[in-house]
Amino acid sequence: MLPPGSTIGILGGGQLGRMMALAAAPLGLRVHVYAPEDESPAAEVAARHTRGGYDDRPALAAFAASVDAITYEFENVPAACAALLAGLKPVRPGPKALEVAQDRLTEKDFVRALGIGTAPYAAAATAEEARAAFAALGAKAAIVKTRRLGYDGKGQARVASAEEAAAAVAAFAAPCILEGLVAFRQEISVVAARGADGRIEAYDPVENRHREGILRETLAPARLGAGAGAEAWRIAGAILEALDYVGVIGVEMFALPGGGLLVNELAPRVHNSGHWTMDACAVSQFEQHVRAVAGWPLKPALRFADCAMENLIGDEVERWPAIAAEPNAALHLYGKGEARPGRKMGHVNRLFPMGGRP
C-alpha cells in the first residue's frame, strides 16, 4: 500500500486523468500528470505536470523517478513507452492489458480464447483480404475497423458488400478487422475493478446509448433479462483474472434478444460508462482505480441510487445554467476551453431513487 504523500503518475491529461486526480486527493495521494499538451484538464488539479511526448525517453524516465506508481487514462500508450516505464516503476494496469486492448484482433482472439462470445470477425490487411473476409462472415453488412488507434467511432466504416469492404480497408490503409453486424437488444457495459490483492468489485451493468459513435447516455442499472447481470459480471471477472489486471476496466457488451451476451470492446482504464458511479455509488470508479493502482483495498462497488448519465458533447455544454438549477443533477465539467463539435466537455448525472429511473 502506497502511503499518503505518495505520488501517482498519470499518462494523459484529459478528463479521465482529471477525475482520477480529483479522486486521489482525498486519499492523500499526490498526482503527477504527464501529457504532451502545455495545459490540460488534469494538470489544472494535479500537484505536478510534465509536458512531454510519449517517445521522449529522458522525460519519461524523469517522470518515473518522481512517482511511486504509474497509470494511464488512454489505452493507446505506445508499447515502447509502457515497457520503459514498467522497467522503472509499477505500471497498473500492466502492459499485457495494453497489448490486448490496443489491437482489435488480439482483443477478440483473447476474449474468444476465454470461451466468451464476440461478434463474428475476420482480419483484413488488404483489399483482397477484405473481400474474402466479408464473404467469410456471411453477413449482409459488416463494420470495418482499423485494428489500432480507433476511438469514438473514428477509424470505422459500415459496409454492405465485399467491394465496399475492400474500398474501406484500402482507404484506411492500415490493418483492419471486419466485424459482422450483431442484432443486439441493448449495448451494455460492466465497469469493474481488480485490486492488487486479486479482489474484484464490479458495478452494476449499465445500458449505453451511442450517437455517431460517441457515448451519449448511460442508464444505471441496465434492465436485463434474468441471469444476464450475473453473466455480465462473470465475463468481466474472467477477463480481469486472465489479464492479472490491477485497476478499473470497462467491458462493453451486446445483450442479445435471446439473453446472451457478446463482448464488443475492452477499455483498460476508467470508462465513460462508469461516470455515473461518481454520484450514485459508495465509491466512484475513479477512487476505485486509484485505490487499485496504489495497492489499497477496493471498496464495495455498491449503488445507492438509479442514475442517468448524459455526456455534454460540443456546444451542449452551453446548457450548463439549466443543468445547474436541476435539483437532482450533478454536473461535472472538464475545464476545457473550446467547445469543438464532438468534444466531450462534461457530463451530468441525474439521480433517481432505487428502481426509479425513467
Place this chain on the structure above:
Amino acid sequence: MLPPGSTIGILGGGQLGRMMALAAAPLGLRVHVYAPEDESPAAEVAARHTRGGYDDRPALAAFAASVDAITYEFENVPAACAALLAGLKPVRPGPKALEVAQDRLTEKDFVRALGIGTAPYAAAATAEEARAAFAALGAKAAIVKTRRLGYDGKGQARVASAEEAAAAVAAFAAPCILEGLVAFRQEISVVAARGADGRIEAYDPVENRHREGILRETLAPARLGAGAGAEAWRIAGAILEALDYVGVIGVEMFALPGGGLLVNELAPRVHNSGHWTMDACAVSQFEQHVRAVAGWPLKPALRFADCAMENLIGDEVERWPAIAAEPNAALHLYGKGEARPGRKMGHVNRLFPMGGRP
C-alpha cells in the same frame, strides 16, 4: 452566475480551501489560492497559487485582478484585507459577516439582537472588569475567551472565581469576554447556505463532540427533541438573513435539557461539522459554498444516509490503513506533511442507512 472557466479566489490554503477547490473543479471553475505559505494543502489541487501576506496590498490587488469572486476559509481575515478586496471584486460572504464573527462580543450582541438566546456573557478588558463580570454572571464558573483570534480551544480558560477570572484576563492581555457555563444536553450545529438569490438550504442539525477544545466527532443527524430541529433551522435562517449572507455558515448551538437552543458561535465559512455532507448528502457543503460564491443556484441539502464523521488529529492519521479497509468509510486526507499534535490531518465519514447510526 459566473460561467465555467471563471476563477474563484480563496484566501487561505488549508484543508477547507483544499476541499473547496476539489468541489469547484467539477463545476468547471478554476481556483486561485492566496496564502502566506509556500506550499499548502489547497495549492496542491488548485490551478494557481500566490504566496502572499494578508497585509501585502500589491499582492492582494494582483490576486483580485486575476479572479472573478473571492471567498475565504477562515474568519480571521484582517478587516483591511477584506475591505481592499471587496473594493475590487465580490467577496462572499461579505465583510459584515467577518466583522460579526471576528469578535465574540459583537457576535453575541448580534445574535441577541435577533431575539436568539446565547449563554450569559459580559465583556472584560481588564482584571478589574473581569471580577465585576464574573459577579454579574452569577454563575459558579465561567469561560474566559479572548474576543478575537481564538480557535480550537485556544485563547480560552475555565475559571471558578472572580480572582481566577481576573488572572485569566490579565494573562491573555487582550479584550476578553466571560461566558457563563451552560448545562447543555448536546452541542449541535447547523450548516446552512444562502445563495446570491436569497434562497436558503440548511443541512440536518448534527451533534458534535469535542475534546480539548477540538471537534472530534460529528453525528448526523442529531437526535433532538420535538421541534428542536426546526428551531435550529429557523435560527440559522434568521442569522443568514440578518447578515445578507452569501455562502455556507456554521452555527454552533447548545441544546438545553428543557429543549431550548442557545447559539454558541458562528463560523462564516464551510465548517468542520459539515464535512459529513461530502458523502451523505446530494450536495456537499463545499460545492454548496462554491455555488453560492459563484452566484449559482443552491442544490437541495438533502441527506440520504446517516453519518458519523471522525476527525483524524495528529498521529491518529496513522490509522489510515485500517480505515482504508473499512467498507463503509470514506477517507479524506488533507495532504499535510507532519502529523503534529492537535493538527487536523484528515477525517473519515462512516455511513449508515437512514436511521441507523450508532
